[in-house]
Amino acid sequence: MAIRACSQDDTGQFLSLLSPKLSRTPPFLAPTEADLAKLFDGGQSLSEPACAGVFSGGELKAAALFGIWPETSTPRDFGLIRPGDGIIHWFVCNDPAAGTELLNHCRSLLPARVFVCPEFGGLAPFSLFRTGMLPVSFVEETVVMLTNGLTLPASAAWGPQERLWFRTDIRTDLPSLELPSGLTAGRDITGTLASSLKVFAGTDAVGECKISPTTLFGRPYPGRVYVDWLGVEEHRRDCGLGGKLLIEQMRWARENGATACVLTTHAGRPAHRLYRRLGFAGVGAARTYCTC
Numbered sequence: 001m002a003i004r005a006c007s008q009d010d011t012g013q014f015l016s017l018l019s020p021k022l023s024r025t026p027p028f029l030a031p032t033e034a035d036l037a038k039l040f041d042g043g044q045s046l047s048e049p050a051c052a053g054v055f056s057g058g059e060l061k062a063a064a065l066f067g068i069w070p071e072t073s074t075p076r077d078f079g080l081i082r083p084g085d086g087i088i089h090w091f092v093c094n095d096p097a098a099g100t101e102l103l104n105h106c107r108s109l110l111p112a113r114v115f116v117c118p119e120f121g122g123l124a125p126f127s128l129f130r131t132g133m134l135p136v137s138f139v140e141e142t143v144v145m146l147t148n149g150l151t152l153p154a155s156a157a158w159g160p161q162e163r164l165w166f167r168t169d170i171r172t173d174l175p176s177l178e179l180p181s182g183l184t185a186g187r188d189i190t191g192t193l194a195s196s197l198k199v200f201a202g203t204d205a206v207g208e209c210k211i212s213p214t215t216l217f218g219r220p221y222p223g224r225v226y227v228d229w230l231g232v233e234e235h236r237r238d239c240g241l242g243g244k245l246l247i248e249q250m251r252w253a254r255e256n257g258a259t260a261c262v263l264t265t266h267a268g269r270p271a272h273r274l275y276r277r278l279g280f281a282g283v284g285a286a287r288t289y290c291t292c
Helices: 008-023 037-045 096-108 139-147 241-255 271-277
Strands: 002-005 047-056 059-068 086-093 114-116 162-169 183-191 194-201 204-216 219-232 260-266 281-287
Touching: 002 096, 008 037, 008 059, 008 086, 037 047, 037 059, 037 086, 047 096, 059 096, 086 096, 086 139, 096 114, 096 139, 162 271, 183 204, 183 241, 194 241, 204 241, 219 241, 241 271, 260 271, 271 281
Parallel strands: 086 114, 219 260
Antiparallel strands: 002 047, 047 059, 059 086, 162 260, 162 281, 183 194, 194 204, 204 219
């Protein structure tokens, strides 16, 4: 096997590498050659970006885009990634041996601390869930990470960098919002299937749920809404306010043409229990990996 630089001229090879993985992962959609340009866009945020691939018999077996988080940048991914850290923006392979060879090549050119497929990584445009983390359904890549000493980084506030994906069909009989005494609600519609719903105690906002249309490759994905944010002040979490906000947003989205809702949550947070109670089903997970 040989390692050489890759570019968008290799899009045909990238398609053959990516399409089988994406087609077996329902939240994803197989890309076109034009869509693959988005894989390279993230390199603009890195210092000394490079794209390399492992070839065997002229066939691409593994590919990655990597570089350094610039010294002038602010920390990312809940403060875990700091200026000067190495970043492997995206990583794909169809053979663990080729993947290991490429991972070692990238690490030899990067600092000791290397983050692979961070939250803002290059796989994000290929998913309804807007995260660049490595899907666990990318089996070969996951094997490479786990057999080469990489682990899931964790922050004190959010825990391990693993995201769970959830989806539900939106029912037609969802109830209208009823709030406890003393609370009021206001909706700010920001576009088609996009709104922010806030709950107030007097003039103080005590909860909010934001939704927007889902997209793939920058194009709207019909009939789907994505939960951008759901949060309730801690002292208001004993009356089911979070669930009420989400139900009301789904009801509004259904009235405006949406038939399904998707969201993500960190695996270490308790919110996923709420989503399951509301009828969401887990459809996948994705992770960031790190050398330390």
